Structure formats: structure tokens, C-alpha cells
Amino acid sequence: MPDADIESAIAHWAPRFITQGVDANDFRRVTAGLEHWADWLDAWCSNGDMHARLAEEAEQNGYQLSAGQAWVRAALGYHFAKFVWVLDMDLHRNATEKSVEALRRAHHALDPTAQRIEVPFGEAQLVGNLRRPAGVERAPLVLLLPGLDSTKEEFFNWENVFLSRGLATFSLDGPGQGETGYQLPLRPDYEVAASAAIDALSARDDIELDRLGVAGVSMGGYYAARAAAFDDRIRAVVTVGGPYESGSRFDTRPAISRSAFIAYSHAATIEQARAIATAMTLDGVLSHLVQPMLVIFGRQDRLVPYQQAERIVVEAPNASLVMFEDGNHVCNNLPYRYQPLAGDWMASMLKAA
Amino acid sequence: MTSPSIAGGLDERVSSATAHWAPRFIANGTDYADFVATLSRIDTWDQWCAEWGRTAEQYEKLALDSEAAGQSLTAAGAWRRAALCWHWGKFVFIDDLDQQRAAHDRTVACYARGAEALSPPAQRVEIPYGSRTLAGYLRMPHGVDGAPAVIMAPGLDSVKEELQPTAEHFLQRGMATLAIDGPGQGEAEYSLPIEPAYERVATAITDWLVECPGVDADRIGFFGVSLGGYYAARAAAYEPRLRATAMLCGPYRFDLDWEDLPALTRAAFEHRSGARDSDEARRLAGTLTLEDAAQRITKPLLVIHGRRDRLIPVHHAERLVAEAPGAQLRMFDDGNHGITNHPYESRSLIADWMANELSARGPAS
Numbered sequence: 001m002p003d004a005d006i007e008s009a010i011a012h013w014a015p016r017f018i019t020q021g022v023d024a025n026d027f028r029r030v031t032a033g034l035e036h037w038a039d040w041l042d043a044w045c046s047n048g049d050m051h052a053r054l055a056e057e058a059e060q061n062g063y064q065l066s067a068g069q070a071w072v073r074a075a076l077g078y079h080f081a082k083f084v085w086v087l088d089m090d091l092h093r094n095a096t097e098k099s100v101e102a103l104r105r106a107h108h109a110l111d112p113t114a115q116r117i118e119v120p121f122g123e124a125q126l127v128g129n130l131r132r133p134a135g136v137e138r139a140p141l142v143l144l145l146p147g148l149d150s151t152k153e154e155f156f157n158w159e160n161v162f163l164s165r166g167l168a169t170f171s172l173d174g175p176g177q178g179e180t181g182y183q184l185p186l187r188p189d190y191e192v193a194a195s196a197a198i199d200a201l202s203a204r205d206d207i208e209l210d211r212l213g214v215a216g217v218s219m220g221g222y223y224a225a226r227a228a229a230f231d232d233r234i235r236a237v238v239t240v241g242g243p244y245e246s247g248s249r250f251d252t253r254p255a256i257s258r259s260a261f262i263a264y265s266h267a268a269t270i271e272q273a274r275a276i277a278t279a280m281t282l283d284g285v286l287s288h289l290v291q292p293m294l295v296i297f298g299r300q301d302r303l304v305p306y307q308q309a310e311r312i313v314v315e316a317p318n319a320s321l322v323m324f325e326d327g328n329h330v331c332n333n334l335p336y337r338y339q340p341l342a343g344d345w346m347a348s349m350l351k352a353a
Numbered sequence: 354m355t356s357p358s359i360a361g362g363l364d365e366r367v368s369s370a371t372a373h374w375a376p377r378f379i380a381n382g383t384d385y386a387d388f389v390a391t392l393s394r395i396d397t398w399d400q401w402c403a404e405w406g407r408t409a410e411q412y413e414k415l416a417l418d419s420e421a422a423g424q425s426l427t428a429a430g431a432w433r434r435a436a437l438c439w440h441w442g443k444f445v446f447i448d449d450l451d452q453q454r455a456a457h458d459r460t461v462a463c464y465a466r467g468a469e470a471l472s473p474p475a476q477r478v479e480i481p482y483g484s485r486t487l488a489g490y491l492r493m494p495h496g497v498d499g500a501p502a503v504i505m506a507p508g509l510d511s512v513k514e515e516l517q518p519t520a521e522h523f524l525q526r527g528m529a530t531l532a533i534d535g536p537g538q539g540e541a542e543y544s545l546p547i548e549p550a551y552e553r554v555a556t557a558i559t560d561w562l563v564e565c566p567g568v569d570a571d572r573i574g575f576f577g578v579s580l581g582g583y584y585a586a587r588a589a590a591y592e593p594r595l596r597a598t599a600m601l602c603g604p605y606r607f608d609l610d611w612e613d614l615p616a617l618t619r620a621a622f623e624h625r626s627g628a629r630d631s632d633e634a635r636r637l638a639g640t641l642t643l644e645d646a647a648q649r650i651t652k653p654l655l656v657i658h659g660r661r662d663r664l665i666p667v668h669h670a671e672r673l674v675a676e677a678p679g680a681q682l683r684m685f686d687d688g689n690h691g692i693t694n695h696p697y698e699s700r701s702l703i704a705d706w707m708a709n710e711l712s713a714r715g716p717a718s
Contacts (some may be wrong), residue, residue: 018385024376024385054701065525142471274368326390335386340431344419
């Protein structure tokens, strides 16, 4: 019998994995044989390895497109191997590095103008990937913020939602996220990292920072709201499945997710982690968030109660809410609803800005 | 109309559908969550068509709303999904022909409404065939002049609209695509029965395609899936203007494993072949054979098959490859029918192979 963590993982993550580009058959094949949560990382790394082999074969045959698409899937396999799997941080880091490298090779094949940008930040650095839409000289930019357990390597398809609508994207590994997370723990005042990333892009002449938006998923929705409230260079905000606060949810989170929170906050004790979660709140922040804001939410979200989304739109002066009755966390069971909605809304806001 | 139920309450045909079709539906563009949600509303087979229609109508509404808001990309995606859901409602649902036809009309109409906004656009064409015409979708790759082209044949229960996700693999590699509803398929199935000598169709399409502006008449290939794989092999044997052919999970002779075919498949064949009864259907299935054709296939033929194909067993592919001088076999050990459980591998493989054979080049970047 699969253990409880495995059952929880399989039951809740299929739509997310598939939306982000994991093949539906792969999801079933990889998870079908799993019994113990301890085996999760190896199983998904093997999936990543399989796609990496396909990618290398395609490269050797000169099939660049097939290679690039296989590298995207390899990056996702390695990413989902460790996204909330924190049992051994050396193995975690190894998978992260493979994911980063696989996506680099995907960019090389599919979108050679993609750029890795390292942003000095204190004694460490933030890392983001900049992609620009084809045929647009100075594109508006959308800053894409991951959440607790997502990273820029998960966002290739999400980026395409905006790129296909003529918007550039900058997917950021901020504090507590992806390759940045090993140096920097997640922080409630994420806005300082978002502003540093925007600063680093401000001298570029191939994007138009007068038309800057931010989009955040899950806890990234909280980060996006903070970023916009404290940085008026941001003209529009989209959040999908974003919380108002994290403290009250700390003890009711699924065990896997709580372990990830503890690891990514570099907390020494569970009390310390709970205190960090409690500091993550939009109380007193949203009155500053005067830019247009679209809050997308699923009423069936079992990680964040939908009332938190309703509270956000009550307190943010210029926010509107789209609630999907059947939607799960981040509405990944309705990708064709939330993705075009977010993309079209952001495009209309930034093109009019 | 009701269907016999099995223990547990779930209709046998519904449980068969759930078990076997998820990979195909998803690989051809239906969202995973929609498949799950739609199937969860279906207990008996008689609900099948209507419930897929309900899912389709949600997309139609999304498409109309997006059109009204000027969001053409979103609208195109929603029309495409709506068309596909209507298609699933119809594809082997021959229990109520009025309902089936109505669903199919919506497939055609929804797809057509979003076709221009696809990237690249899909242009509806009508190709003379005897005293009639065959409907198809022609798509030209971005940024390529004088493009090679691939003719695409659906199978027993697929249609030109369902083939478009596969077409996009060819398009991305610089090849034009022309997916056709042939006799017994899609728009033609109401007036033309399945044609065992499909090369007649292939020749009519090729005649039209060589005159098509923007297409390089010397670089035309053919792709067919399932029963369309049989059509592809017939085309390769008898139509000399075809440079290369890919046959995905097609039969050598359609009656060889007749008794083992799912009842839905046999019923669909009986209907679309114009047979009067099941005995005649079986006899007609035997006329779909490559026995004379195989040895005539001297140009490159890529035969792709899955060892776990439960519709067309692997001996069909092995026999063809043994007899056809131009054939080579690529076997997927755990591949299902259509290799839709490994779509990323099978489709890239076919498109890369075809691009090589037709000397296709991707768009200048």
C-alpha cells in the first residue's frame, strides 16, 4: 500500500503537473509504482533522465525542436522530483541543478534569446530567466513569481501564456525559491527581492519597464501583492490561488507542505517556522496596492480558504475577483480558464498602460 | 435507449472507454481534468454523447465570451476544444444517429470558427473526388516558401480535426499539412462508405495538392493513423508522387483479428463501411488488405507500432515490414494503439523522420 504522503501527492498534484507540461501518461507511470514518499525523488529523477536521453538523441540527430521539448520535460521531471521533497537536501540540490541545466538546454534549442540573469542581493544573488516575445522590439514585461514549492523551471508553459500575447516574462527564483533558496530563506517581506529584480532590468532597452506587471501563483500571489504594494513601477497584478496570510494555515497544511515550508524558511524549529508563517500577512499592506489587480481563485482550494481571496479584494482598492466554483488550488484543474484569463487581462492592462 | 450494466453499475462500454481512451483524448488536446470530470458524469453508454456535449458547450460559451472581448487567441483555443469534445461525443456513438450527426455538425462548425486564428491558421478546403468533394484542413508553415507537404489520413473513428495536434509537429518542422476526411470519415461518412482501394483518394488529393500555391509538388509525404495507416500504405503502394509515408499502428488486413476487436469498433466499421449486417461487415473488412500492395511499396515507409496495441496486434506491422521493400519498423515495447501513451516520442519521431525524407527546413529564425 502506498503511504499517506504518496497518496496525498498523487491525488492532489496530477492537474498541476500536467498543466505545467508533464505528460499525463508519465504522471500515471511514475506514480503507479510508488509506495514510499522516500522513493519519490528517485522516481521523478529517472523520468527526468529518460527525457534527457531523448533530448540528447534528438540533438545527435540534429532534431532541435524535439530536443528542446524533451529538455523542457526533463527539467520538469527533475523539478517535481524535489519540489516539496526535503528529506535529503543534498539530493534536493542535485535535482535542482539538473533541472536548471535541462531548462538551459531547452532554451538553447527552443528560445535562444532567453537569458539567465543573476541579480546581486545582499551577500547572495537572485536568479531569473528573461524571455522576450518574437517580433516585438520593446515588449511590456511580466514578472512571474513562484510560490512555496514552485521555481522558474516550472514556468516554461506559464511563460508561453504571456509570450504568445506579446509580453516578455521574467521568472524569478527569489528568497526560499529554487536555486536562490539554498542561500536565502523565504521571507515575508519578499517585496525587497522583487524590487531588486526590477532594478536589475531597468537599464535594458529591449523591454519596456513603463509597462510592467507581476503575476504570482499560490504563495507567489502573496509575494506579488506585496511587490505591487511597495513598488509603484508595477502597473498591474494578477494572483492565482494567492493567500491573504499563512499563519492560521500553518498547522493544517498537508504534512508534506509544512515540511517544505520549514526547509525553505531555513527554520531550526517548527516554532520558528510557524512564527515566519505568521509574519506572512497582507494586513495593513493592501491599502497601498492601488494598481489594478485581478484575483483568480478556486472555491474548492484545500490549501487556501477562498475567504482569503474575498478579503483581498475587499481591502485592495482596485482589485476584482474571479472565483471558479470548481477550481482547485491555483485552478490547475481549469488551466484553459485561468491561463487565458490571466494572459488576456495582463496584456490589456499593460498595452493600455 | 439504455445499455446493459455490469456489476458495480458501470456500463461495460463506459468502463472500457475510461480505461483505454484517456491517453488518446489527452494527446489530441482534451484537458486531463475535463476527461475526468466528463467521465464522472457518465454511468451508462446512452449518456456518452450528451455529456461530452455538455463539456463542449462550456467551451463554446468561453469562446463566445472571448470573441466578444476581442481575445482571439483564447477564443481559438476554446473553439478547438469545443470541437474536440463534440467529436468525442460522436466518434463511436452510433446508437443514436441523429444525436451523432448533430454532435458532428458542431465539431465541424466549432473548429471552423476558430480555424483562422490558429497558429498557423487552418484553411478549410474542398477537394474534387469523383462527382463529390472531400473536406480538408490545409495549414502552411510559418516562414517557408515552397514547403514540402504531408497528407494526413484519420482512421475508422477519427476526423481531420482530431489530427491537428499531430499536424502541428509537422508544421513546426517546416512542412505544410493537409488533413482529409476521406470516404467513411467525418464530413464524408454520410455519403461515401469506407474505400478499400484508398489509393483513389490519395491520387485525387495529390492531384489537388501539386497545384496548390506555396507547396513544393516534388516533396509530398503521407501520414495515416490506425485504419488511416492502412490507407497510408495503400497510398504508398500505388501513388508514385508520394516521396515518403508514415504508418502509425495500421492493420495489414482488417479482418485478421476481427473477433478480438472491441464491439464498438466493429459496430463503427459496420456502419461506416455501409454493410447491411455484421457478416457483411466482416467480409468487407477482409477487402482492406495489403496482400498485393505491400510488395509495391519501394519508397521509404516508416511503420510505427506498439507492442501493447489491443486493437491491431503487432503481427500486422511485422508482416508488412517483411513484405514491403521500402519499409522500416519502429516498435514501442509498451506502446498502445496510436502510441498515445508516448505521444512526445512517437510524434517527434514521425515528424523528424518525415522532415528528413522531405528535406524540410524549419522556418528561418
